[in-house]
Amino acid sequence: MLPDFRVRQRDYLLEIARLLTEELDLEKLLARILKIAIEMLAGQAGLIALKETEGWRVATAHNIPPAFLSYLTPLLAEEKVADLDVTELNRMLKELTYTASMGLLNGTGIALAAHGQVIGVIFIFRNYADLFSANDKALLGSFAGQAAVAVHNARLYGQVNIEKQRLDALLDSAADGILILNADLTIERVNDAFERIFGRTHDQLAGTPHAEVIRWARDPIGVPLEEAITDGWPLTPNATLY
Incomplete structure (x- = not known):
């Protein structure tokens, strides 16, 4: 004992x-x-x-x-x-x-x-x-x-x-619409400006694939985000800002 x-x-x-x-x-x-x-x-x-x-x-x-x-x-x-x-x-x-x-x-x-x-x-x-x-x-x-x-x-x-x-306050004070994506390119967070631009709330958009929200009217200039990630972005030299 x-x-x-x-x-x-x-x-x-x-x-x-x-x-x-x-x-x-x-x-x-x-x-x-x-x-x-x-x-x-x-x-x-x-x-x-x-x-x-x-x-x-x-x-x-x-x-x-x-x-x-x-x-x-x-x-x-x-x-x-x-x-x-x-x-x-x-x-x-x-x-x-x-x-x-x-x-x-x-x-x-x-x-x-x-x-x-x-x-x-x-x-x-x-x-x-x-x-x-x-x-x-x-x-x-x-x-x-x-x-x-x-x-x-x-x-x-x-x-x-x-x-x-602090990050949330910074994002919500920005006039531009901002998306934060998870590693699988689903939406983790959107700021207030994006909600106003897109007409849907953060809760409605969270978890939605990026490609279902951002749809190009015509082919984008440069390498698309999905292709850039496949090629190693953002750990590549001279990485593009998306």
């Missing part, structure tokens, strides 16, 4: 593995990761700080007094704090927690690292005097590795969504 520590480790790693495949909303994912980490270490409160370009930022917190968060948020944004590594940040958080709670809280933190890069830190607080054991830290460490991958993936997903929104 597995020791209690190993059973807990297995169960929490299974939970984070499930989150890896199910949750791509960064805010919801961070809240769930923090909740699991607090349960895992029998803590009473916690926070996750993410390393951004401009410095550290509290991304989610649980059972942290608003006054403490209000003090911590601008502190993390200070230039001297922005350059702290995880060890130094942990030391600072422990000192702040001890002082703010008049010695009633102790805490431990561990880095969230993905692809060799630190992207954040999980910090867990307890309101009793027992120190965090080696097993506690090992359990949090094994959990943090997978949690970091989940956070990294959710961030990438968010960035892709932002870029898609």
Whole structure:
């Protein structure tokens, strides 16, 4: 039979593995990761700080007094704090927690690292005097590795969504009709101008073969798109813009 520590480790790693495949909303994912980490270490409160370009930022917190968060948020944004590594940040958080709670809280933190890069830190607080054991830290460490991958993936997903929104806005602001085609030359997207020109909506056109929508009144000048693709377009020298 597995020791209690190993059973807990297995169960929490299974939970984070499930989150890896199910949750791509960064805010919801961070809240769930923090909740699991607090349960895992029998803590009473916690926070996750993410390393951004401009410095550290509290991304989610649980059972942290608003006054403490209000003090911590601008502190993390200070230039001297922005350059702290995880060890130094942990030391600072422990000192702040001890002082703010008049010695009633102790805490431990561990880095969230993905692809060799630190992207954040999980910090867990307890309101009793027992120190965090080696097993506690090992359990949090094994959990943090997978949690970091989940956070990294959710961030990438968010960035892709932002870029898609920018592209959509750019396309819809264009006065020319624009088609975006899939690899099989079916329509993936049309912009607003094309809808007006063609008289059909995006939903009506999506999935329709390009050849059924674009019909030439007379033979086009140059090589038709279908023939160009057969010849290796767009990876050919001096590729034509279609």
